[in-house]
Amino acid sequence: MSEFDLIRDYFSDVGARRSDVLVGVGDDGALLDPPESQNLVSVMDTLVESVHFPRTSPARSVGHRVLAVNLSDIAAMGATPAWASLSLSVPHLDHDWLADFSAGFSECAELHGVTLIGGDTVSGPLIVTVHVTGHVERDNHVLRKGAKPGDQIYVTGTLGDAAAGLRAMTRGDGHSFLIERFLYPNPRVALGKRMGPLVSAAIDISDGLGQDLGHLLHASEVGATVTLEKLPLSTVLSSNFKPEEARYLALCGGDDYELCMAVPRGNVEDFEALCSSCFLRVQRIGKIDRTSGLRFTLKGKAHAVNVQGHDHFSSDT
Amino acid sequence: MSEFDLIRDYFSDVGARRSDVLVGVGDDGALLDPPESQNLVSVMDTLVESVHFPRTSPARSVGHRVLAVNLSDIAAMGATPAWASLSLSVPHLDHDWLADFSAGFSECAELHGVTLIGGDTVSGPLIVTVHVTGHVERDNHVLRKGAKPGDQIYVTGTLGDAAAGLRAMTRGDGHSFLIERFLYPNPRVALGKRMGPLVSAAIDISDGLGQDLGHLLHASEVGATVTLEKLPLSTVLSSNFKPEEARYLALCGGDDYELCMAVPRGNVEDFEALCSSCFLRVQRIGKIDRTSGLRFTLKGKAHAVNVQGHDHFSSDT
Numbered sequence: 181m182s183e184f185d186l187i188r189d190y191f192s193d194v195g196a197r198r199s200d201v202l203v204g205v206g207d208d209g210a211l212l213d214p215p216e217s218q219n220l221v222s223v224m225d226t227l228v229e230s231v232h233f234p235r236t237s238p239a240r241s242v243g244h245r246v247l248a249v250n251l252s253d254i255a256a257m258g259a260t261p262a263w264a265s266l267s268l269s270v271p272h273l274d275h276d277w278l279a280d281f282s283a284g285f286s287e288c289a290e291l292h293g294v295t296l297i298g299g300d301t302v303s304g305p306l307i308v309t310v311h312v313t314g315h316v317e318r319d320n321h322v323l324r325k326g327a328k329p330g331d332q333i334y335v336t337g338t339l340g341d342a343a344a345g346l347r348a349m350t351r352g353d354g355h356s357f358l359i360e361r362f363l364y365p366n367p368r369v370a371l372g373k374r375m376g377p378l379v380s381a382a383i384d385i386s387d388g389l390g391q392d393l394g395h396l397l398h399a400s401e402v403g404a405t406v407t408l409e410k411l412p413l414s415t416v417l418s419s420n421f422k423p424e425e426a427r428y429l430a431l432c433g434g435d436d437y438e439l440c441m442a443v444p445r446g447n448v449e450d451f452e453a454l455c456s457s458c459f460l461r462v463q464r465i466g467k468i469d470r471t472s473g474l475r476f477t478l479k480g481k482a483h484a485v486n487v488q489g490h491d492h493f494s495s496d497t
Numbered sequence: 498m499s500e501f502d503l504i505r506d507y508f509s510d511v512g513a514r515r516s517d518v519l520v521g522v523g524d525d526g527a528l529l530d531p532p533e534s535q536n537l538v539s540v541m542d543t544l545v546e547s548v549h550f551p552r553t554s555p556a557r558s559v560g561h562r563v564l565a566v567n568l569s570d571i572a573a574m575g576a577t578p579a580w581a582s583l584s585l586s587v588p589h590l591d592h593d594w595l596a597d598f599s600a601g602f603s604e605c606a607e608l609h610g611v612t613l614i615g616g617d618t619v620s621g622p623l624i625v626t627v628h629v630t631g632h633v634e635r636d637n638h639v640l641r642k643g644a645k646p647g648d649q650i651y652v653t654g655t656l657g658d659a660a661a662g663l664r665a666m667t668r669g670d671g672h673s674f675l676i677e678r679f680l681y682p683n684p685r686v687a688l689g690k691r692m693g694p695l696v697s698a699a700i701d702i703s704d705g706l707g708q709d710l711g712h713l714l715h716a717s718e719v720g721a722t723v724t725l726e727k728l729p730l731s732t733v734l735s736s737n738f739k740p741e742e743a744r745y746l747a748l749c750g751g752d753d754y755e756l757c758m759a760v761p762r763g764n765v766e767d768f769e770a771l772c773s774s775c776f777l778r779v780q781r782i783g784k785i786d787r788t789s790g791l792r793f794t795l796k797g798k799a800h801a802v803n804v805q806g807h808d809h810f811s812s813d814t
Contacts, residue, residue: 202536207640207716208573208701209540209631214531219519222614223526224582224628228621256525265541267584267626297539304545304624309584309617311541311628314526323524384525399524 186273186301190282191266194296195289198262201297210297212263218315221259225249229306234349239277241363242308243284248365249386250312251292252437255372256384258322259314263297264289269304292369320376324399327381327442331468333404334451336368336438336460338414339389340426343433357416365437370458372439378451382441388432390487393440394474400442406466408478408485431487442468503590503618507599508583511613512606515579518614527614529580535632538576542566546623551666556594558680559625560601565682566703567629568609569754572689573701575639576631580614581606586621609686637693641716644698644759648785650721651768653685653755653777655731656706657743660750674733682754687775689756695768699758705749707804710757711791717759723783725795725802748804759785 192205203211214220227233227246237245247264254261266285270277289296294312345362348354367384375382383396389411397404411430418426443451448464455462476483509522520528531537544550544563554562564581571578583602587595606613611629662679665671684701692699700713706728714721728747735743760768765781772779793800 203638203640207642208570208699209538209576211574211633211638211640212537212539214537216533220529220531221526222529222580222582222628222630224584224616224626226584226586226617226619226621226626228586228619231620253525257528259526263539265539265628267541267543269543269545269624299541300543300626302543302545303548304543305622307586307621307624309541309543309626311539311582313539313630316528321520321528323520323528325524382525 190278191296191299194282194286195264196293196295198295201263201295204295204297210263212297215315217318219318219321221254221257221314221316221321222311223250223253224309224311225253226307226309236349237363239280240284243281244288244364246308246310247285247288247294248367249437250310251294251367251369252365252384252386254312254314255368256322256382256439257314257316258320258372258376258382259316260373261292261294261312261314261369263313264294265297265311266299267309268299268301269307271303271305292367316376322376322379322382324381324383324396327396327400327402327468328444329402329468329470331380331442331444332448332464333393333406333466333468334441334443334462334464335385335389335412336371336462337436338412338417339385339436339438340417340429340433341414342435343429344417344421346435355416355420362435365435367437368439368460371455371460374454375441375451378447378454379441379443382439385436385438385440386434388434388487389440390431390474390485394487396440396442397472397474402468403471403473403475404466404468405475405477408476408483410463410465412461412463431485503595507595508613508616511599511603512581513610513612515612518580518612521612521614527580529614532632534635536635536638538571538574538631538633538638539628540567540570541626541628542570543624543626551663553666554680556597557601560598561605561681563625563627564602564605564611565684566754567627568611568684568686569682569701569703571629571631572685573639573699573756574631574633575637575689575693575699576633577690578609578611578629578631578686580630581611582614582628583616584626585616585618586624588620588622609684633693639693639696639699641698641700641713644713644717644719644785645761646719646785646787648697648759648761649765649781650710650723650783650785651758651760651779651781652702652706652729653688653779654753655729655734656702656753656755657734657746657750658731659752660746661734661738663752672733672737679752682752684754685756685777688772688777691771692758692768695764695771696758696760699756702753702755702757703751705751705804706757707748707791707802711804713757713759714789714791719785720788720790720792721783721785722792722794725793725800727780727782729778729780748802
């Protein structure tokens with residue numbers, strides 16, 4: 181089987197049908213007709229086997245996750261995803277693996293209205309890279325900077341499940357709910373594409389809330405105080421871990437792909453209504469303030485937490 | 498050193514300054530202001546160490562090549578490149594290597610007016626992926642399909658040098674001109690972005706002229722006859738290889754990143770004038786005809802050539 185057959189079999193006709201894709205997979209590039217008078221958002225993320233996902237991950241999860249982590253970035257920018265390109269480096273042509281990978285990618289793409297428009301398949305170690313382009317009305321985009329003192333800090337969903345799931349996969353002793361949360365993250369696309377007018381800043385939680393909220397605060401040149409009791413934890417996480425361990429997973433675990441947003445006080449009601457209309461649980465966890473840095477309280481008192489998140493290079497240096 | 502420091506040091510402020518990049522490297526995604534009323538072209542290519550380039554390749558070459566091979570695809574589509582995203586998987590943080598890689602990427606980006614807008618750096622085997630977005634006036638794009646019987650077939654530059662250079666690198670006995678042609682391909686951006694109104698079809702030559710022209714013919718549902726004496730060969734290639742070996746390298750070698758175009762008879766004069774104005778050597782090598790398949794002539798007689806080009810998967814299956 182040649183690379184051309186491979187592309188034809190597994191990667192043509194993947195995802196939603198979009199009229200703005202004039203030429204998709206199969207030429208030197210894709211030809212696209214972008215919406216008039218909108219800005220574009222461009223994101224790219226890579227997953228490396230044994231670094232970002234364990235070798236035991238099902239192919240369907242790898243296909244789903246590599247798209248989902250990119251859609252999470254698109255959502256954090258307040259944009260609507262449209263077109264995805266995929267670079268797939270695989271050590272050999274395992275048809276079952278490729279069919280499952282393609283199915284996982286397709287499910288996620290179709291759900292979020294994304295079309296696979298091109299990419300590359302190469303022989304190499306298992307590494308997958310996806311680039312996604314989205315669009316956003318001018319001035320409706322959301323950045324990490326822009327949060328102001330007094331803004332309320334919200335997070336979507338529950339935190340820490342994915343990190344607990346990853347730990348469980350490694351040890352082989354975990355709850356399937358947690359493992360599923362790691363394997364099949366649910367990017368908050370529906371909220372992301374509508375939140376632009378209501379939030380002052382946002383970031384997606386990929387490296388752990390502590391670290392990612394830290395980036396938002398740094399970019400916005402503000403600080404924040406987070407109430408540890410307010411961290412949204414799933415029932416499964418709370419009932420399988422001690423409170424301080426669950427909090428640690430929620431703050432530092434990574435791989436959640438939830439959104440963290442700063443919402444001006446005047447927009448809180450509309451923002452919560454928007455989340456309800458997206459059938460999305462959100463939790464207010466703290467407040468932006470003037471003093472730089474990220475502080476925590478527990479039972480009304482200051483509480484120190486070391487919030488180092490994932491850094492796939494920090495151990496090398 | 499964390500991933501964040503790495504990005505800041507080597508990958509912020511890379512390439513041309515473009516006013517259409519509203520937010521570049523450093524947020525969850527880049528924010529872009531596309532030109533009004535144009536189509537976009539999206540390409541993505543990956544290079545794997547020891548598959549697409551030898552371990553002895555200088556870092557500057559890897560940085561240059563991974564962008565150049567994508568710009569070559571943009572050129573083949575008749576588009577003007579604008580924005581690049583880079584995924585860099587490296588096994589460890591070697592500052593000299595990263596500085597040289599970044600320099601090679603930057604040189605190529607600046608030369609062609611491209612800005613690095615984002616991407617990802619991860620710990621893994623040496624694999625680099627680049628995505629480039631370009632723009633093209635509506636209806637000025639070029640595809641593989643569209644060639645018609647009677648169209649003249651042109652190629653830019655000279656063919657076979659890169660394949661000879663790669664062979665020389667492996668054996669350690671080659672001419673530096675040939676090695677440079679492999680290490681630092683020169684994508685035909687200046688011609689690509691202006692050729693749209695004059696050519697009926699095009700493809701870039703990455704896998705060898707025989708194979709790539711074959712794709713163009715297949716997509717256009719036509720055939721072609723190529724005169725082997727007309728293949729443009731560099732003086733260095735001609736003087737270091739026997740004629741049949743030089744021809745084989747030119748037809749099947751790959752890695753040239755020249756353009757192959759079909760030009761309707763009525764446009765030949767304007768097309769050659771355009772190439773002159775780009776200071777670009779082009780050679781007419783044959784003609785599109787009705788009979789499907791790719792045929793060759795030598796000394797006026799039919800001549801059989803097996804034109805299997807690169808296929809980094811064909812050996813596995």
